[in-house]
Amino acid sequence: MLASVCWVLLPYTGSTFSALVFLLAIVLAGTRWNRGPVLAMGVVSALVWNFIFIPPRFTFHIEKPEDVVMFGMFFVVALSMGHLITQLREREAALEKNHREQEQLQAAKHRAELAAEAERLHRTLLDSVSHELKTPIAIIRTAIDGLGTANPFAAEIDTATRRLQRIVENFLEITRVESDAVKPSPDWCEIGDVLHAATTPLQRELSNHPLRITGAENLPLLKLDSRLLSQALANVLHNATQHAPAGSEIEIGVELKNQALELRVRDHGPGLPPDMEERVFEKFARASGAPAGGTGLGLAISRGLMRAMKGDITVRNHPEGGAEFLFSLPVKTRQP
Amino acid sequence: MSKALIIDDEQQMRRLLRMVLESRGYEVCEADEGQRGLQEAAFHRPDVVLLDLGLPGIGGLEVLKRLREWSDVPVLVLSVRDQEAVKVQALENGADDYVTKPFGSAELLARLDVIQRRRFTRQSPEIIAGPLKVDLLHHEAQIDNEALKLTPTEFALLKVLTEHAGRIVTQNQIVKQVWPGQSSDPSEGLRVHINHLRKKLGDRGIRIVNEPGIGYRLEA
Numbered sequence: 001m002l003a004s005v006c007w008v009l010l011p012y013t014g015s016t017f018s019a020l021v022f023l024l025a026i027v028l029a030g031t032r033w034n035r036g037p038v039l040a041m042g043v044v045s046a047l048v049w050n051f052i053f054i055p056p057r058f059t060f061h062i063e064k065p066e067d068v069v070m071f072g073m074f075f076v077v078a079l080s081m082g083h084l085i086t087q088l089r090e091r092e093a094a095l096e097k098n099h100r101e102q103e104q105l106q107a108a109k110h111r112a113e114l115a116a117e118a119e120r121l122h123r124t125l126l127d128s129v130s131h132e133l134k135t136p137i138a139i140i141r142t143a144i145d146g147l148g149t150a151n152p153f154a155a156e157i158d159t160a161t162r163r164l165q166r167i168v169e170n171f172l173e174i175t176r177v178e179s180d181a182v183k184p185s186p187d188w189c190e191i192g193d194v195l196h197a198a199t200t201p202l203q204r205e206l207s208n209h210p211l212r213i214t215g216a217e218n219l220p221l222l223k224l225d226s227r228l229l230s231q232a233l234a235n236v237l238h239n240a241t242q243h244a245p246a247g248s249e250i251e252i253g254v255e256l257k258n259q260a261l262e263l264r265v266r267d268h269g270p271g272l273p274p275d276m277e278e279r280v281f282e283k284f285a286r287a288s289g290a291p292a293g294g295t296g297l298g299l300a301i302s303r304g305l306m307r308a309m310k311g312d313i314t315v316r317n318h319p320e321g322g323a324e325f326l327f328s329l330p331v332k333t334r335q336p
Numbered sequence: 337m338s339k340a341l342i343i344d345d346e347q348q349m350r351r352l353l354r355m356v357l358e359s360r361g362y363e364v365c366e367a368d369e370g371q372r373g374l375q376e377a378a379f380h381r382p383d384v385v386l387l388d389l390g391l392p393g394i395g396g397l398e399v400l401k402r403l404r405e406w407s408d409v410p411v412l413v414l415s416v417r418d419q420e421a422v423k424v425q426a427l428e429n430g431a432d433d434y435v436t437k438p439f440g441s442a443e444l445l446a447r448l449d450v451i452q453r454r455r456f457t458r459q460s461p462e463i464i465a466g467p468l469k470v471d472l473l474h475h476e477a478q479i480d481n482e483a484l485k486l487t488p489t490e491f492a493l494l495k496v497l498t499e500h501a502g503r504i505v506t507q508n509q510i511v512k513q514v515w516p517g518q519s520s521d522p523s524e525g526l527r528v529h530i531n532h533l534r535k536k537l538g539d540r541g542i543r544i545v546n547e548p549g550i551g552y553r554l555e556a
Contacts, residue, residue: 135437139352
């Protein structure tokens with residue numbers, strides 16, 4: 001089509017003009033198409049120009065030496081133009097791609113920052129709620145301590161405050177467990193230290209229940225997070241003191257089995273109602289006949305903590321009566 | 337009469353602490369935030385400081401760091417539960433001990449007594465904690481006048497714990513004194529030696545109590 005336009009104009013313009021028109025077409029094509037077609041177009045236009053516009057026309061034969069030079073120049077210019085333009089376009093495309101990738105990266109980074117910020121905010125909120133709730137309780141307890149519990153009214157306040165404290169701590173703890181804010185930091189420890197840490201805060205409740213501990217002697221050192229394990233254990237012990245009749249024994253058995261620590265807590269209470277074996281670990285699950293004052297969170301926390309440590313806790317009714325909780329936790333050991 | 341400085345942002349807590357301390361004959365001054373606390377400490381020269389870790393503005397840890405630049409007054413840290421990492425940091429920044437809120441006044445007063453007694457005068461080569469006697473001159477330890485057979489490491493360990501009798505010592509603090517210059521994680525070794533030491537101490541009125549995530553306390 002270009003050739004026919006130039007053909008019409010030829011008498012007025014001469015062959016040089018049509019050469020320029022072809023070059024312009026190549027430049028334009030270069031902005032649209034890839035290297036291959038543009039180079040092909042360069043070759044074709046050179047041949048067409050030769051064929052149609054260089055005398056003698058309609059042959060590929062060139063008569064005058066200056067026309068040979070012209071053709072050669074046209075050929076080189078057409079090819080290099082095509083080449084340069086497509087190169088430019090490729091570079092632009094690469095730049096564009098780079099830019100897009102950077103934008104995607106930025107967006108990903110932004111999302112990560114947002115998530116981190118949300119987590120930080122969540123933690124700050126938890127910390128400040130924790131502080132706000134615990135401070136008044138601490139003040140009340142210190143005040144009652146100063147008052148002495150000789151007065152029966154003060155004794156009632158004391159009991160209620162302890163209960164309130166347990167509830168608040170349980171709520172905060174279940175929030176932490178559920179938001180994966182519990183990060184175990186295992187260290188070498190003796191099982192005796194874990195048992196000591198679990199029972200010390202329960203002295204009051206355990207005063208009614210003699211503890212019988214078996215298997216804790218001569219156990220090797222264990223690598224575990226003693227704070228989390230003792231907390232999980234303390235909740236189960238507290239649960240036992242709530243369900244088993246006063247004066248009944250609570251047994252704690254410790255053993256190592258296949259690179260795992262197995263800890264059994266058995267009480268001599270009524271045991272679990274049928275089908276409660278799994279449900280007791282659900283939040284707010286409370287067995288019928290459970291004494292008032294529990295939050296239904298203690299066992300859910302224990303399970304959450306054990307699972308955070310890649311262990312677990314289960315329960316069954318002991319064949320000879322009473323509930324038996326089983327803690328299992330993979331541990332590294334070392335003979336002292 | 338001992339002078340105590342309370343640095344806590346909770347007014348009610350300060351008031352309560354003041355009552356508990358004054359009933360024990362302490363002279364009490366107080367500050368509601370860190371900067372003022374430091375000023376009060378410089379002005380009143382207290383014999384003991386009760387420092388809340390959760391202060392607004394410059395936090396408790398920072399107050400402790402700045403206080404320790406010029407003072408070695410005994411510091412008791414007041415903290416809430418679940419702050420184990422911060423407690424350890426405070427102890428390693430120079431706090432002498434901590435109590436966890438809510439605390440009983442008996443516990444608080446006992447801790448205060450112990451940390452003020454820590455001005456351990458090095459005039460005698462013997463440290464005594466209850467039935468335990470550690471003789472630094474002859475590198476010997478006795479319980480009820482019965483000599484304990486200890487390895488050099490166990491003796492060093494017992495020495496550190498007895499020097500701090502009644503006070504918490506963090507794992508790092510023990511390691512630094514017993515195995516100076518050791519870089520690899522020695523917590524495993526520490527547990528092993530504690531275990532041996534406990535067996536040798538037996539059940540004779542001296543106990544090494546572990547506080548999970550924090551350290552050890554020798555109780556007589």
